[in-house]
Every structure is written in C-alpha cells, then in structure tokens.
Amino acid sequence: MQEKLRTYKASIFQALAHPTRIAILEVLREGEHSARTIQEKLGVEQANLSQHLAILRSRQIVTNRKDGNQVFYSIRNPVLLEVLDVMRRYFQTNLADAIQMLEEVESEALAR
Amino acid sequence: MQEKLRTYKASIFQALAHPTRIAILEVLREGEHSARTIQEKLGVEQANLSQHLAILRSRQIVTNRKDGNQVFYSIRNPVLLEVLDVMRRYFQTNLADAIQMLEEVESEALAR
DNA sequence: TAAGAATATTCTATATTCCGAATATACACA
DNA sequence: TGTGTATATTCGGAATATAGAATATTCTTA
Numbered sequence: 001m002q003e004k005l006r007t008y009k010a011s012i013f014q015a016l017a018h019p020t021r022i023a024i025l026e027v028l029r030e031g032e033h034s035a036r037t038i039q040e041k042l043g044v045e046q047a048n049l050s051q052h053l054a055i056l057r058s059r060q061i062v063t064n065r066k067d068g069n070q071v072f073y074s075i076r077n078p079v080l081l082e083v084l085d086v087m088r089r090y091f092q093t094n095l096a097d098a099i100q101m102l103e104e105v106e107s108e109a110l111a112r
Numbered sequence: 113m114q115e116k117l118r119t120y121k122a123s124i125f126q127a128l129a130h131p132t133r134i135a136i137l138e139v140l141r142e143g144e145h146s147a148r149t150i151q152e153k154l155g156v157e158q159a160n161l162s163q164h165l166a167i168l169r170s171r172q173i174v175t176n177r178k179d180g181n182q183v184f185y186s187i188r189n190p191v192l193l194e195v196l197d198v199m200r201r202y203f204q205t206n207l208a209d210a211i212q213m214l215e216e217v218e219s220e221a222l223a224r
Numbered sequence: 225t226a227a228g229a230a231t232a233t234t235c236t237a238t239a240t241t242c243c244g245a246a247t248a249t250a251c252a253c254a
Numbered sequence: 255t256g257t258g259t260a261t262a263t264t265c266g267g268a269a270t271a272t273a274g275a276a277t278a279t280t281c282t283t284a
Binding site (some may be wrong): 036 | 259260261262263
C-alpha cells in the first residue's frame, strides 16, 4: 500500500519532470489558456504540446474545457501552485549549487 | 536562460520521480542514515540503492559523509522537506483523484 | 597482509520517454 | 456539404532510465 502511494507520488513528479511541462504550468499559473495560446507562448510544435498536455491530463494536474473549436486548460488543484512556489524557494536557496549544476549540464551537453 | 532554468527544475523533479527515491527521502527525513540502514529499511538490492543514491547525489539533493567503512546520507537542503510536505498536502486534497489514478495504475499493471 | 564488510561502478537487457511526421477528429462557417 | 482551424492520436526511431549481475574500491580487523 505504502509502495503504491509512492508510485503515485512518483508519477506526479514524473509529470513535472520536463521543461516544456514546467513551462506549460507557468503559463497556466496566470489563468486558463487555450492550447493554441500556450503553443504560441512556448513556441513548440503542436503535436508535441498536445502530447505534453495529455500527460498533465492523465495525471489530473490540469483540466480542460471545450469551447467550440478550442480547448482551454487550467490547473486543477491550486495546491500544485504552492508546490511550484516552494520549489522556486528551493531553487533560490540552492542557487549556488544550481549554477554549478547548470554548468555541468552545459559541459555535458557540449561533450556530446 | 529561462529554458535552462526549467531544465534544471525538471531535473530535480526527475530525481524525485521514482518510488524508491521517494522512499529514500522519507527515510532521510528522519535524519542521517547509512546506506546500509537505508537498504535494510527499504529491502532493495544493494547495487540498485547505490544507483538511486547516485542520482540523488548528482542532483545535489543529498550529501554524503564517509565514516570509516560506511557512508552516511542526509538531505542537503531542508527546503526540500517542505516540498515533500506541500506535496503531501497536494495528495490529500487530491485524494479522490488519487484513488482513481491508483486504480488505473493498478489495472494498467494488471493489463501488462 | 588476507579476509570480510560496506559501498560504488560497469555492463547488459529491457522498458520508457521524447520528438517529429503523418493522420484523425471535431467544430465553424461559407 | 466542403474547407479551414484547433486539437488529439498514432507510429517509428533515438535517447534515457531501470534492474540485476558482476566487479571494483575502500576500509576494518584478525
């Protein structure tokens, strides 16, 4: 039972574990947006965005509402915003480490 | 730049996106533990635990301290505990959805 | 120094994630 | 009904993650 709960938690973290999906949530943090406007703000492929939205939907992180032609997305549970806020605080207090990690990520990328 | 920051954030979430690593952090939440005691508490393979610890280390989520034969791990930044706390609140307020998702995870697992 | 304990690393097979291309679906409106 | 727009799904291949087995490293102590 405990293990199932951890699997569930992990699946939520997994859903957050992609830069594009983080960007989506940052957009939705300002309120409901259509898929189209999200796409324009992020400058990402339509199909790709749709796939990422599908992941967020499947984890119940966002809800969608159809209005005619368009589909509007919003964050389902406001507590998730707090998660992002605390994470922001984590990143700030961790800034020195973060910078170092960014550099490593960078140099690893160059090494490829 | 914004994109790099999101990649960094995603990498932190990624590090949390595994049931075993969540379990590790739940153990470390109670304080410093040796790899051995973590392993005993979790009942997981030694090599496997070591790999998961390596991931948490590489993301600077935990620190380790060598003492003789053993290596003691602890959570590096207490703000991370708050992240876990808020997440816990998220899971609680989301419980209905969570139960539904658990069932889906379950049935998907069975389907395989 | 040899043996044993604790931990890390490497290797290999498998599973999962990700992207773009192509295609499908749903709606709007002429 | 036909055409265009918005969104979702499917497919294939590349990249990444995961587990366990085998091996390496480091330390302790006889």
